[in-house]
Amino acid sequence: MYGFWFRKTIFDAWDHVLGFFAANIGYDCLLATLFLWWHLNTTGALDMPLAVLLMIVSLIAFSFYSMLIAVYAYNLLTGAKKGETLKGASGILKTHVKHILFHAFIVSIVFINIVFAIPFYMRMGGFAGPLFAFVGLFLSLVLVFNFKYYFPLCMINTEAGVLDAVKYSFAYAMDNKAETMAFLLRNLLDLVLSVPFLGIVPGFAGIQISDMCAALLLNRRYVIAEEKNDVKNRVPWNMVLESMNAKRYINRRIISLIFPGR
Numbered sequence: 001m002y003g004f005w006f007r008k009t010i011f012d013a014w015d016h017v018l019g020f021f022a023a024n025i026g027y028d029c030l031l032a033t034l035f036l037w038w039h040l041n042t043t044g045a046l047d048m049p050l051a052v053l054l055m056i057v058s059l060i061a062f063s064f065y066s067m068l069i070a071v072y073a074y075n076l077l078t079g080a081k082k083g084e085t086l087k088g089a090s091g092i093l094k095t096h097v098k099h100i101l102f103h104a105f106i107v108s109i110v111f112i113n114i115v116f117a118i119p120f121y122m123r124m125g126g127f128a129g130p131l132f133a134f135v136g137l138f139l140s141l142v143l144v145f146n147f148k149y150y151f152p153l154c155m156i157n158t159e160a161g162v163l164d165a166v167k168y169s170f171a172y173a174m175d176n177k178a179e180t181m182a183f184l185l186r187n188l189l190d191l192v193l194s195v196p197f198l199g200i201v202p203g204f205a206g207i208q209i210s211d212m213c214a215a216l217l218l219n220r221r222y223v224i225a226e227e228k229n230d231v232k233n234r235v236p237w238n239m240v241l242e243s244m245n246a247k248r249y250i251n252r253r254i255i256s257l258i259f260p261g262r
Contacts, residue, residue, distance in 0.1 A: 152215030
């Protein structure tokens, strides 16, 4: 399963390499905006109300763009042709405004925890400071772990409400702890590899594609279990891969990385 997941994310992204690069450039622009905000805020060039407003706007923009890239990743992984990877994006963004705003709220909690709260608590010293910092870090990690499938599941089940998407994301993460930890390790590796390439490869778009592929695999496993009317027992991964035509990726040659589409 892990081999298929790894190869599918690479090959499908490479087949749409120009769109993939463009998606990451968009993320770079958003991150540059956040960095500019941080620089102006730390140098005192911004008044506090304006700094807070710009932070909120930047994080909401980040969540809207992440939803857009979730549409791109879903279409890319489900066989969309070139030029159709953003098909239906405007409708999805309109109908998922509440999901996006809730995502921005969660991102804000993690961002404030990491940028402000944890450094503040660490400067407190004593026993309470590191303890509060640990609690803040633990809370951030729990949110990242349990919201990993939030946008992917919004795409897989477009009729799910905000609370339903949260519930499904938590259920997927907790019911598949080992797989989710492996997927998170891949995300961490992607982040590290993105630094020398300025976020162009693999970047946040690569992480989005990886998360979407993981969610599609897990969702397919649940669908097969329901079809077999046996939700208590886990469906073998070989059955899941067979239903997703995994051989097309497992047998694909490395030359495909040099000549996209072959």
